[in-house]
Amino acid sequence: MTLYTKNGVPLQVSGDYVYSSSGTVVGRVKGSKVFGPNGQYVGTISGNRLVYRSSESSAMSSSFSKANRAGTGLAHAAGSGIYGDEPNIPD
Numbered sequence: 001m002t003l004y005t006k007n008g009v010p011l012q013v014s015g016d017y018v019y020s021s022s023g024t025v026v027g028r029v030k031g032s033k034v035f036g037p038n039g040q041y042v043g044t045i046s047g048n049r050l051v052y053r054s055s056e057s058s059a060m061s062s063s064f065s066k067a068n069r070a071g072t073g074l075a076h077a078a079g080s081g082i083y084g085d086e087p088n089i090p091d
Helices: none
Strands: 003-005 010-014 017-019 025-030 033-035 041-046 049-051
Touching: 025 041
Parallel strands: 003 049
Antiparallel strands: 003 010, 010 017, 017 025, 025 033, 033 041, 041 049
C-alpha cells in the first residue's frame, strides 16, 4: 500500500506498521486509525492519505515497541483537500 500524508509526504507501510520516509516508526494501523508507539492517535487513513482529525484524537490504543527500518526515496505527491490536518510525523 502506498500511503501519503495530507500534504503529500510519502510514508512506508509494512504489514500493520507505518514508517516515515526516513524509516522512523510512525504507528500501528488499527482499523482506519493509526496509533503511535505510545498508544496516542496519530491520524486516520482516508483513501491513500493519513490525516489528523481532532474529532477523533481522543482515541487511544496500547503502546508498542517496533524497530525503525531503512529509509526510502519515494517522491512527494500533490497535497489533498481532504477533511483534516497534516499529521505530526517524526522525521
